[in-house]
Amino acid sequence: MPAIARARLLANREVAPGHYRMDLACPAVTEGALAGQFCNLLMPGWPLTVDPLLPRPMSYHSLDHAAGRFAVLFQVVGRGTALLSRLEPGDGVHVVGPLGRPFPLAAPDPWVLVGGGVGVAPLLALAQAGRARGASLEVLVGAQSAPRLLAVDGFRALDLEPRLATDDGSAGFAGFVTDLLARRLADGARYRTVFACGPVPMLRRVQALATDHRLSAYLSLEALMACGVGACMACVRPVRRDGEAAGYLRLCVDGPVVAAGEVVFD
Amino acid sequence: MTAREVSLAVEVGGVRLKNPVVTASGCAGYGREYARFYPLARLGAVVVKSTTLEPRLGNPPPRVVETPAGMLNSIGLQNPGVDRVISEEIPWLREQGATIVVNVAGFSLREYAELARRLDRVEGVSGLELNISCPNVERQGTSFCTRPDTARDVVRVAREATGLPLWVKLSPNVADIGEMAQAVAEAGADAISLINTLVGMAIDVDARRPVLPRGTGGLSGPAIRPVALAMVYRVAQVVEVPVVGMGGIATARDALAFLLAGASAVAVGTASFSNPVAAVDIVEGIESYLREQGFSDVRAFVGLANPDLRAPRGVTPARAGPRPGGSPGGPAPPACPAAETPLGQEEGPG
């Protein structure tokens, strides 16, 4: 059951240029939260300020259920994220969560987690959960350049050594993270499930690779949202089932994680 | 000192509400989502998403865009169709103990009549709200809500098809909201709800095209509150039927302003998106404000800022109570004092 609660900000650090990791204490929206789900961060000044108005959906990046703490990892792209980036330890932030569908933790392993840019955000929480259930997993992290590689330390803290890819070759594999995935598959890596989050061109490529290699695959998608709880019909995305158009999913309740085979990229 | 009881109950055109706060159509679906945050029976009523005769897929995404202190929507009336609403949604809402007002939208007079007929004897439905902002396919897609005569026609055919209380929801996108209100009241509206969304647009500068695929969308949220308030104030001066006010209401004080302007009840829409419990907070806030200010009945507060209120002050105009099910050719609608006209736009918002 989602809750609305005031979270206390523990830390808000710029972990890469224009990217922040915000740690929050809030048992009510941490309890029961699963990797792949998201929360709605309400704008600073809530409920008195009305501009910006709408909540900012953010994936759970790290979950500590025992301590009632979680983190989000976000990129500053506009006014709302700029405001969030300026919050300081001790500030309050109102949060609604947990929302949406998680990654299916029962998916067969070995897993490969593929993150592009800030799309790495939900994959750390997934790696935490995978570790906890003893899944065998590998992590591929991509970014434009070395300074923008995100959450690498977080994965290392789980004793995972992520494989890196940069568009400019400044760290790890030179090329897109999906090229790295293709390379790993060509080299005989035996994955059974792919979990991916990142920009649309990346997800489209993951979908194609998963089809070619007969892997089950789950993508975490984004949409412009309003309510985040399924009430307003804003966040729809066309899907197909058995090759046929199957109407719209509300990404906030039927996603954001969707089986790759159902996703239609236009 | 014991806190004095404040009576929050109001009757809006034959629909009894335990308090004057309802959901705005399209902003709370069929209630299921917000039932995870609060018991729906806490509200005066749940006004459901606009329901059409046939299921509708709605518009392609993106469907919303944030704007200064507001948002544009272009949902395109996505809904499962009236039959599924009757078989699945209304029974569920009844189980929650919610008072149910079904918002309906048609694309022809025949559809409005058919919707009213199908919902007429459905158990648990306390009233209908006519969303008349839809394009009229029989008249080149001009919206029913933009002209007094077409708005009047919608109310008339619905009136003939059902004995249920009829709220008629007006669009602000008209030259004279008072004229629309009068037209629908004369045609048999039991209450008038306003405002629906204002036509608006956002353009993506870098992409050099409108953000919403259909170009325009419906503007809602705090940005429209002053417009809504002025229209409620005006309509309350020209019609005697009760008014349900909405548009950017986010706090109890916002709601109180609408009551003062002459609304007998208020609807909460966009505010729920950033505060899922906004409607309940508003019920509680109204109650505590009235108690503090020494009011024992919310009805005595209605219209206090509007000296030229048309309805008798302090009382919600009563109607004869729910009429017996109106089949076509049934009892003629009572000469109801006021009505308004809905708003409409092309197939845009909602």
Ligand SMILES: Cc1cc2nc3c(=O)[nH]c(=O)nc-3n(C[C@H](O)[C@H](O)[C@H](O)COP(=O)(O)OP(=O)(O)OC[C@H]3O[C@@H](n4cnc5c(N)ncnc54)[C@H](O)[C@@H]3O)c2cc1C
């Ligand atoms: C389920 C979900 C999970 C997300 N998780 C993360 C995350 O972990 N880290 C992260 O950095 N970003 C994430 N995003 C994207 C994030 O919500 C947007 O970047 C953010 O809302 C932008 O707000 P803004 O005010 O800075 O941008 P503006 O462009 O000024 O925002 C204007 C409006 O558009 C919306 N918006 C803008 N970009 C997006 C987008 N990409 N997706 C959805 N809505 C958008 C905003 O919420 C706001 O309503 C997620 C989006 C979704 C739907």
Ligand SMILES: Cc1cc2nc3c(=O)[nH]c(=O)nc-3n(C[C@H](O)[C@H](O)[C@H](O)COP(=O)(O)O)c2cc1C
């Ligand atoms: C047009 C375009 C095409 C892209 N194609 C791919 C791709 O095929 N595979 C991939 O892994 N990433 C792809 N990317 C993502 C970039 O490599 C980069 O990871 C992404 O933009 C995230 O970086 P940022 O969020 O820090 O800007 C593409 C990006 C753009 C803009």
Ligand SMILES: Cc1cc2nc3c(=O)[nH]c(=O)nc-3n(C[C@H](O)[C@H](O)[C@H](O)COP(=O)(O)O)c2cc1C
């Ligand atoms: C996402 C969204 C969907 C809506 N759908 C409908 C609808 O289906 N039928 C309707 O009559 N009004 C619809 N409306 C209009 C609202 O009911 C209300 O009249 C308007 O939004 C103003 O109130 P607000 O500012 O509190 O949201 C919708 C509004 C929004 C924001």
Ligand code: FES
């Ligand atoms: S954002 Fe409202 S239904 Fe998904």
